[in-house]
Amino acid sequence: MSRSYHIAIAGATGAVGQELLRVMERRRFPAGKLTALASERSVGRTVEFRGEKVPVGLLRDDAFAGVDFAFFSAGATRSRQYAPAAVRAGAVVIDNSSAFRMDTSVPLVVPEVNAGDLAEHKGLIANPNCSAAILCVGIWPIHRAAGIRRVVVSTYQSASGAGARAMAELESQSRDVLEGRQAKPEAFPHQIAFNLFSHNTRIAENGYNEEENKMVEETRKMFHAPEMVVVPTCIRVPVFRAHSESVLLELERPMRPEEAREILESAPGVRLVDDASANRFPMPVEASGELDVLVGRIRQEPGNPRGLAMFISGDQLLKGAAWNAVQIAECLIGTARA
């Protein structure tokens, strides 16, 4: 009989925590035991896993005895506070927060891109920012073939990136607007229903917000390409759960769209959706629930054979979070498909 693993999820009741459970069921991840953890206010609730109700315990230092894999998805502060204890208890921590991503001693991994970096881990592995993960899956195969010098990317990010409360706000605000009532922003700083706005993270000195700076730094780290130029604009749109990205690449060598399509057609984690005659390209409703990232609208920059444009949609909660984390665990136990 093959081995089974004791899994802990810190943040089990959150949007990503819930997706982690669904992905492990879907992938038949060999989880022998589940320890569901959350902060004080969720203790006493239960989460469903493989048809059973699992009680939610308190996230604390001594909650990780015997745990093989601890998935953290409870924010950077809690990761910083409790992940070290999980590592000391012998668990491999796969952290979905930004806490350790840029730590040089911590591998930051999208398996399709840099699964090799997992060999270096010291008990802690960082899961990238959702927008960075989705971008990287789509452009890595092109980078390998033709070298990317510069990425100009504008995002169309769903409400799910801000958690379950933000998704509920998109729903309730949409009802309000449709009924002629005023939209009342709570989870977001601005109206999200039938509107869009610059990503609601702090603007740094360089004029870019935190989400944008994550896209720059994390892409460079995963690609081992510290010189790669990334120019991001991160925008929140009234979509529930998949992020989309309009991308223009500047390559080191010319690449025809046909060649790019061929490469992407066989790239792991990518589904090519590029039917110009039917005007069918990646869309968030079709990416939602998919493990693969949809890539299409592939075309050359007018007059520039080194310029390649594409459009990407990927499920923010799956490849942008839960699925990538489970996939990292699959790589470590040797059942990965990537």
Place this chain on the structure above:
Amino acid sequence: MSRSYHIAIAGATGAVGQELLRVMERRRFPAGKLTALASERSVGRTVEFRGEKVPVGLLRDDAFAGVDFAFFSAGATRSRQYAPAAVRAGAVVIDNSSAFRMDTSVPLVVPEVNAGDLAEHKGLIANPNCSAAILCVGIWPIHRAAGIRRVVVSTYQSASGAGARAMAELESQSRDVLEGRQAKPEAFPHQIAFNLFSHNTRIAENGYNEEENKMVEETRKMFHAPEMVVVPTCIRVPVFRAHSESVLLELERPMRPEEAREILESAPGVRLVDDASANRFPMPVEASGELDVLVGRIRQEPGNPRGLAMFISGDQLLKGAAWNAVQIAECLIGTARA
């Protein structure tokens, strides 16, 4: 007493036709008489203008006797069919369709950019594509100051660009999705509620759709810059009436964001919305109903003093259509503010 003008509107019952009436009221355009025209199926209806009901007549060759300004907003086919008769009848035609925009003998005008081209008109003036008009207002002041070599632009286009029926579809589909019903695309080829998709115009040989090619060609024509590189990606989003655009410019000379802000602050037709500390930037709900185009999120491309990024929102039905058309007429009668 100052002169008043006989106005005709071809397509008076459509989304843009209705906005033309509202803008003329708002601007107290000196309209002495209104002739409202539409195709067969709208004849017999009335439109409201300055508190009076005006009957809708049939759009036909002999409908333009005595008309001073004929605004056409009934699609390219009808413009091609009836605009020549209006010109022959002595009217100045301001055409909102794509029929004559790239005709070298027809001025294509955004008053803030190239009002001077109006002097060349031979009875017919073209109103640009909405995405091109909004883009041009935002980037022209930068072009004048520092020369734009290349524009990379990704759009976030509202349903209004596809007319009143598309706006109604966004509303009804949103209700359907919120009630758990299947979204049924009719006006659009794909679900628009809580989704987004590549602009639903035909993809040309070069891989770009018609909307994108219009942005390229029309921007070059209005800027008198046939060599300017424009790399557009046009995306439809679930927003009712304002278009937004994420823009990256490559300039001929370096320009600091502070300088760009100063220039835009005093640029005609532009309202600077660029408050990083409050995370407040252009948004479609704030651009809706505004004559000005909102510009903000101004920042340098990392490491490139010739790279300037910005985000733009403008009312598609106003600056992208009706207001620009009325503004052209204001220029011709000498009451323009631009």
